[in-house]
Amino acid sequence: xxxxxxxxxxxxxxxxxxxxxxxxxxxxxDTEIQAYQGDVENLSTASSSGIGxxxxxxxxxxxxxxxxxxxxxxxxxxxxxxxxxxxxxxFATEDEFVAFAQPDGVEGAKLELSDASVLSTPLDEKxxxxxxxxxxxxxxDPRIRQVDAANYSDYVAEAAVVSTKGIRASYERxxxxxxxxxxxxxxxxxxxxxGLSAGRAPHELDLSEAANDAISRATRMLGAVKPASMKxxxxxxxxxxxxxxxxxxxxxxxxxxxYGRSFFANRIGxxxxxxxxxxxxxxxxxxxxxxxxxxxxxxxxxxNVLIRRGRLEAFVYDTVSARRAGTVSTGSAVRGGIAGSxxxxxxxxxxxxxxxxxxxIFRRVGNGIFVESLTGVHSGVNPISGDFSVGITGLMIxxxxxxxxxxxxxxxxxxxxxxxxxxxxxxxxxxxxxxxxGQSLAIDGIAVSGS
Amino acid sequence: xxxxxxxxxxxSGRDRGAGIxxxxxxxxxFAHTADLSESGLLxxxxxxxxVAREGGGGVRExxxxxxxxxxxxxxxxxxxxxxxxxxxxxxxADEIAxxxxxxxxxxxxxxxxxxxxxxxxxxxxVFASDHQVRTRFNISCVASGDAGMQTGYRPVAxxxxxxxxxxxxxxxxARGAAHQAITKLDARPAPSGDLPVVLAGGSGGILFHEACxxxxxxxxxxxxxxxxxxxxxxxxxxxxxxxVDDGTVAGEWGxxxxxxxxxxxxxxxxxxxxxxxxxxxxxxRARKSGRASSGNGRRQSYQHLPxxxxxxxxxxEGDSDAxxxxxxxxxxxxxxxxxxxxxxxxxxxxxxxxxxxxxIEDGKITAPLRDxxxxxxxxxxxxxxxxxxxxxxxxxxxxxxxxxxxxxGTGQATMRLTGVTIGGTAS
Numbered sequence: 001x002x003x004x005x006x007x008x009x010x011x012x013x014x015x016x017x018x019x020x021x022x023x024x025x026x027x028x029x030d031t032e033i034q035a036y037q038g039d040v041e042n043l044s045t046a047s048s049s050g051i052g053x054x055x056x057x058x059x060x061x062x063x064x065x066x067x068x069x070x071x072x073x074x075x076x077x078x079x080x081x082x083x084x085x086x087x088x089x090x091f092a093t094e095d096e097f098v099a100f101a102q103p104d105g106v107e108g109a110k111l112e113l114s115d116a117s118v119l120s121t122p123l124d125e126k127x128x129x130x131x132x133x134x135x136x137x138x139x140x141d142p143r144i145r146q147v148d149a150a151n152y153s154d155y156v157a158e159a160a161v162v163s164t165k166g167i168r169a170s171y172e173r174x175x176x177x178x179x180x181x182x183x184x185x186x187x188x189x190x191x192x193x194x195g196l197s198a199g200r201a202p203h204e205l206d207l208s209e210a211a212n213d214a215i216s217r218a219t220r221m222l223g224a225v226k227p228a229s230m231k232x233x234x235x236x237x238x239x240x241x242x243x244x245x246x247x248x249x250x251x252x253x254x255x256x257x258x259y260g261r262s263f264f265a266n267r268i269g270x271x272x273x274x275x276x277x278x279x280x281x282x283x284x285x286x287x288x289x290x291x292x293x294x295x296x297x298x299x300x301x302x303x304n305v306l307i308r309r310g311r312l313e314a315f316v317y318d319t320v321s322a323r324r325a326g327t328v329s330t331g332s333a334v335r336g337g338i339a340g341s342x343x344x345x346x347x348x349x350x351x352x353x354x355x356x357x358x359x360x361i362f363r364r365v366g367n368g369i370f371v372e373s374l375t376g377v378h379s380g381v382n383p384i385s386g387d388f389s390v391g392i393t394g395l396m397i398x399x400x401x402x403x404x405x406x407x408x409x410x411x412x413x414x415x416x417x418x419x420x421x422x423x424x425x426x427x428x429x430x431x432x433x434x435x436x437x438g439q440s441l442a443i444d445g446i447a448v449s450g451s
Numbered sequence: 452x453x454x455x456x457x458x459x460x461x462x463s464g465r466d467r468g469a470g471i472x473x474x475x476x477x478x479x480x481f482a483h484t485a486d487l488s489e490s491g492l493l494x495x496x497x498x499x500x501x502v503a504r505e506g507g508g509g510v511r512e513x514x515x516x517x518x519x520x521x522x523x524x525x526x527x528x529x530x531x532x533x534x535x536x537x538x539x540x541x542x543x544a545d546e547i548a549x550x551x552x553x554x555x556x557x558x559x560x561x562x563x564x565x566x567x568x569x570x571x572x573x574x575x576x577v578f579a580s581d582h583q584v585r586t587r588f589n590i591s592c593v594a595s596g597d598a599g600m601q602t603g604y605r606p607v608a609x610x611x612x613x614x615x616x617x618x619x620x621x622x623x624x625a626r627g628a629a630h631q632a633i634t635k636l637d638a639r640p641a642p643s644g645d646l647p648v649v650l651a652g653g654s655g656g657i658l659f660h661e662a663c664x665x666x667x668x669x670x671x672x673x674x675x676x677x678x679x680x681x682x683x684x685x686x687x688x689x690x691x692x693x694x695v696d697d698g699t700v701a702g703e704w705g706x707x708x709x710x711x712x713x714x715x716x717x718x719x720x721x722x723x724x725x726x727x728x729x730x731x732x733x734x735x736r737a738r739k740s741g742r743a744s745s746g747n748g749r750r751q752s753y754q755h756l757p758x759x760x761x762x763x764x765x766x767x768e769g770d771s772d773a774x775x776x777x778x779x780x781x782x783x784x785x786x787x788x789x790x791x792x793x794x795x796x797x798x799x800x801x802x803x804x805x806x807x808x809x810x811i812e813d814g815k816i817t818a819p820l821r822d823x824x825x826x827x828x829x830x831x832x833x834x835x836x837x838x839x840x841x842x843x844x845x846x847x848x849x850x851x852x853x854x855x856x857x858x859x860g861t862g863q864a865t866m867r868l869t870g871v872t873i874g875g876t877a878s
Contacts, residue, residue, distance in 0.1 A: 043481065046482055046754065077465065080465065146674065190798055229643050378793075391801075410823070447875075
């Protein structure tokens, strides 16, 4: 048993009377390095830890929960957090559906998500990676006039969730990333391109992949024009598809559904997407960066198929949203660090791959628009109404091939319409940091606003 | 937070620690710790100093100036207000919102307050402390109709204590959010393409925060990663545009007595009558350029490095009448509320969401429009301001940059842009 878990268990001893306590402890170390003009611009390294505690008490009409957190594992901070959580519980509305997770017998997947070499790799080697990445981008193409920042970062984190209900979960994870933003110029105007490589340890990173991605994205956008407005097929690149899937995942949260805040509410069993579309949330797949053994309430994560061949099959639930919906948790509680309470959410989305690569999709589409990046997603997508309108940069597709770059345009539709209008799903899956992987995706009926 | 008429979450938390920055040549070393003991601080200092790889040791004596202590202006400290009283306010807002119409099916109300005390000292002798109290309330409503669900939202936030949340402010916000959702039930798809846009006073300020504010931050300028680099003294906007970043507007969400580097907040004119006058600066960037910081060095917490950030960014009002501006617009879009936005500082391209908008037809505000994005280019939009009214107001917001969030204010008076691309689906 980990030392962190032992500490968490000792806190449970403070439970008074018939109250229940849930403790979430986390501890981590991270390093961030930014290279600029052949030198280290910023280097930061730190360890941090914290506790999130929830206290539940039963009342006549249901349970009340109070929450508190502290950014330290000092005895005094823990005692104060417990006191605050207890006090806060008194003010919560008694609610028959509110409960902590109960162990459900599902075994956690055997996943190796932490790599000790993150800590054993000397700092100088990490610095050298950031410097080398910057050098590769600066020297990679004469049109690159600036590298805004070349970054290396890594972390090792451990967390434990325990409760008086018998929950005992702990896990460790690590990650290492390089990213770079390049600015290219053609003398009259500039374009930017961003590249990254991610892994669980420094040795998994591919600097040239990140560098080439940034260079090609910046340079191929040079001379971009604003096209005329049109309606047609859009091909989303893997990164844009991942963004899209994460939005759709938000509407598949059981919490959004029970509260009527999802356009998927009351539609289980209906054909909501093209038959090519099979979407699953599978944190037990180790290829996914967000893979996890346990969810935010300490239940085992599991593979949940949400949309199968276009038919809506399931939502993801945490304990409370499941109880409201009259079902059981799908092991899908997510929490935003120590200060966040668990809520239902997708963690590791992936779209079942199709058989075509990107070039084949371009050939089949013939004419359309290739969407390379999305902007304004947080303001332009309404997961309740499904309205979708985002800014994009990309390239036109003409005669089955990439043609001139375009910018300052928006693409619009509704999420409902887009899912049904999926025409091709690519085979080119990219495992990206974040809650969704992505591949090329062609969608018909997209309104493009230009001039 | 009150959701579905239940108090769903009541949470409190505390964080304390120290961040230590060591600058050697062009390199910044940074470490932070939650351990405030002398040994904890020293070990963080050593970690931060480790970047001084060629560093020869030595001791330097620093004469700190006497501590300048800035008190909070809050009259009612939020931590002294009974939790039950805060909950009553949430219930009251819920009641007001629901009474606006039977189509209101969901109401979510949240109230939060934060107290931030910090002390900053540096090797130039700066020694200052601040006590920042912020209070925030927001309400979201969902209205349901035959054609689906629509949302409405209103924030009330300030660098103030609980006195911010008067009954009147709560009622206004609750009514506003409910009506916004109800009105949008009849919304039609927004048009697609370039149209004149009238921005109502207040939330339109985010356009200038995004469209040019970020490009005027000295970190982007010094890296030549902004379209505004090298343009001081040049005309970059319509003569109607005077843009100011102002940390001194007492009580506003982006107010600060001192920034997170101990520099007093200041009123900085960035664009005057269309001419670029200055950028925004933090300590490091100012030092590199041999000038003084403009009081724009901010950080999310002790765990983050300070960088150049905006405070309250606003466009000075003009002398037109808001109604007249609409009346003189034959066809266009009236934006009553803007949502969030995003900008690429290197190209100036920006996007932001319209969360309450209407068609303007024959000089009159007509049909409500469904949510959609506007897209444009900062330098171009600045040239297209052709009317500014005299009804200035401000809106609170949260600005994200490089993974750090800080509270900011934005503001402007009703104004017209001759053309912006509207990302709707209708022709």
